[in-house]
Amino acid sequence: xxxxxxxxxxxxxxxxxxxxxxxxxxxxxxxxxxxxxxxxxxxxxxxxxxxxxxxxxxxxxxxxxxxxxxxxxxxxxxxxxxxxxxxxxxxxxxxxxxxxxxxxxxxxxxxxxxxxxxxxxxxxxxx
Numbered sequence: 001x002x003x004x005x006x007x008x009x010x011x012x013x014x015x016x017x018x019x020x021x022x023x024x025x026x027x028x029x030x031x032x033x034x035x036x037x038x039x040x041x042x043x044x045x046x047x048x049x050x051x052x053x054x055x056x057x058x059x060x061x062x063x064x065x066x067x068x069x070x071x072x073x074x075x076x077x078x079x080x081x082x083x084x085x086x087x088x089x090x091x092x093x094x095x096x097x098x099x100x101x102x103x104x105x106x107x108x109x110x111x112x113x114x115x116x117x118x119x120x121x122x123x124x125x126x127x
Contacts, residue, residue, distance in 0.1 A: 062092040
C-alpha cells in the first residue's frame with residue numbers, strides 16, 4: 001500500500017532539513033579533524049601490542065608507598081614491600097646506590113630504575 005499523503009510526520013519538513021544540515025556539518029567537522037590529526041598516516045595500533053607509554057614519571061624512594069614503587073620497571077609489589085621494610089628498619093636511603101642492599105635489587109635492576117627515581121638530597125644538620 002502506498003503511504004497516505006495526508007498522514008502526519010513526526011517532524012515537519014523544515015525541521016528535518018535543519019537536522020540533516022547539522023548532521024552533515026558535524027560529519028564534515030569530524031572528517032576535517034581526522035585529516036588534520038594525520039588520518040591513517042600514523043598507522044593503526046594493534047590492540048595486543050600497544051606502543052610503550054611516552055609519559056615520564058619519577059618517584060622519591062624515601063617517600064613513595066608500595067603502590068608507587070610497584071609500577072616502576074623491574075619491580076613488583078613484593079620488591080616494593082621489601083624497599084618499604086628496608087626503609088623502616090634502616091631509615092631513609094642516603095643514596096640511590098643504597099637500594100642494592102634491598103633483597104631482589106641488583107645492579108641491572110637499579111640501572112633500569114634510575115631514570116624513574118628522583119635524586120636523593122642530603123639533609124643538612126640543624127644548627
